[in-house]
Amino acid sequence: VAALRRAAEARSRALAERGAVTDAALEAATLARLQADQAVIQRRQALASARNRLARARVALDRRRVQLEEARRRLEDFVLVAPFAGRLTEVAPLQLGGRVGAGERLARLIDPARLEVAFTVSRSAFARLIDAEGRLRPLPVELRLELAERQVLARGRLVRAGAALGAGQSGRRLYAALEGPAPLVPGDLVTLEVEEPPLEGVAELPARAIGADGTVLALGAGERLEAVPVRVLRRHGDRVVIDARPLAGREVVAVRSPLLGAGLKVRPLREGGAEAPAPGSDQAATGTVRLDPERRKRLIEAVRASRLPAEARERILRRLEAPEVPAALVRRIERRIGG
Template sequence: MRFLGKSLMGLVLLALTLGLLLWSGVTVRDAVLARLNEEPRVPQARERVFTVNVVPLEFQTVTPDLAAFGEVQSRRTLEIRAAASGTLIDLDPAFVEGGQVEEGQLLARIDPADAQSALDRAESDLLDAEAESREAGRAIVLARDELAAAEEQVDLRDRALQRQRDLLQRNVGTTAALEDAELALSSARQAVLTRRQALASAEARIDQAATATRRAEIARDEARRRLADTEIRAQFAGTLSDVTVVAGRLVSTNEQLAQLVDPGALEVAFRVSTQQYARLIDEAGQLRPSPVTVTLDIYGTNITATGQLSREGASVGAGQTGRLLFASLDAPRGFKPGDFVTVTLQEPPLPYVARIPAAAVDAADEVLVLAEGDRLEAVTVQVLRRQGDDVLIRARDLAGREVVAARTPLLGAGIKVNPLRAGNAAPEAPEMVELSEERRAKLVAFVEGNTRMPAEAKTRILAQLQQPQVPAEMIERIESRM
């Protein structure tokens, strides 16, 4: 009986177990069918709103600036060279690197002993030539007197011949006396020819003496110039550079001793692109005399000078592009030849343009404009110039509208934004509360006993709690956790 009872109890438990399993399976099946038959529930997503800075578009006439880099150079640089060879003496103390000299100042002297000797010899030769000229003058006077005396003798001999002929016709004279008179006249005439030849020689001697005197004067002047070449003087007031001489040095002819630079005649040479150059010329193709500002940046300290665009290079050098321009400086105080400077010059004014940040324009020349409902709209604009961190644009029907100042990959057309304008009020300062000593002690004890708070945050909060006034928001946050 006992065995039968236990067997029946086991069958009952097995039946109950199978019934429960069947009931569980039916319940799961009904739940799955009900889940599958339900309509899908889509969660309501909230639209994300971005906060952006916007700037208004104000179209006006703007004069753009063109920036370039150039080098300061001198318009008046003279190479000081030795015109003679010899030893340098009498070196001026200012004849050093960076020395300031005046116009006509004697910088150095080359030993003038040889040049002085040559000048003395030339002057002596000139004295000899002048003496020869005076002697030739006296000789021609004597030659003329001798010629006059010989001509008088011819006259006398001619009259004597006429008397002998008259006497012979009256049968008083003789033929021998007539022949003697004719011979005497012929000898007198021969003497006149000799005196004329002597006069011609004296006149030639005068010409030769004049030529010799002129040659001696030329030699004297040349000797004086060679003596003057031994003196090295400054041709204009300026500053010396590249000085390579010392007293006692032997220099050769045409050797460069230094360079003289005029610090007041400086200009800047800079290169611009062909497109920029086209904006600087007028309708006739001539370069406009635009004002120029030259800046030398010396570790944050700027030296600035103004000037004017003066001329352009005659040709484009080999391997170079663009155009080489030159600008004269009005008052180049602090500038030196060789300085690398920034050149800023004004271009012709551009009408109806707006200046916006360069970050507002993408690579496709599009900007994001604030439309209705604070949503963004992409608009294509014409970029005319880039001015540092800004650009000058021109667009139609955008006057008075606002554009996004800085684009990000998250922004695009149709996105809703929260615009921040330059005129928006600044955020209010947090409310400050004065704590009692008991309340302060409780707050400090709670913060010090908080083991989950980072050490840096704990130090910062404790330092704020020690102040006379503590932000009310921080007090409420701590007390809510106590």
């Protein structure tokens, strides 16, 4: 438009010089050209102003993006995501909008699938749980938790021994990891049994059969008592497990009395009226007994009615169905059922 106004003004001037147009027409063309130039200047100023506003808007947008990124980082700092799923306990009493200090514990998260059971054993028991190089063997363990009228069973394995002993403690602190989730919580008091490798050439006797000098009274020739030194391998309640090789095929006194001693001639009173096994027989060497059908049936029914794990129950049932059953196993079952 401004270019057309300039061209119109130039024609008017040329015509005015030849006297073809009036001065008024020339002034009108000049005024129109000035107005067009003014419009161009205003539009250029408006364009420059718009560009300035665009630049400011871009700067403001960059600032908003920075603020948004800072807000996201702050939100990530405010949201605590646990690395695993578990049970939440010991939650701190927080309020909405409250401040949390660095290192402040907000709650305690317990993974039920990674619980450990801590227990203490004597040094002699610890020596039986390590290998030749002194490392703790990953032996299986069984845990029992008494809950009113029911019993919760769980299984696990030995995983590590404590690095140090606390003040006034003795023995060794051991830890067993549970195999899979179990209805246990930290602080539960459980009964734990470690399944050791089977012992060979041993016998189980009442603890009262062992004298203060570490001997047992064995029946010798002419039904006279003889003091035989034995090595106690295990102690379990009122029962002991001894190395039976020095006593192979011999009978021993189950309950000692101050009236009994080496050299005395006695009349043996055998448990249940059973005859002594012949010296050197398999039954005497391995500590097994033959069960009558009624007794075997009663033991099998007691095991089937127990809350033992299926694998352990089947293993015991297979041993009870054998022609000869370990005497220690029979006594243990009968003690539990009151037989």
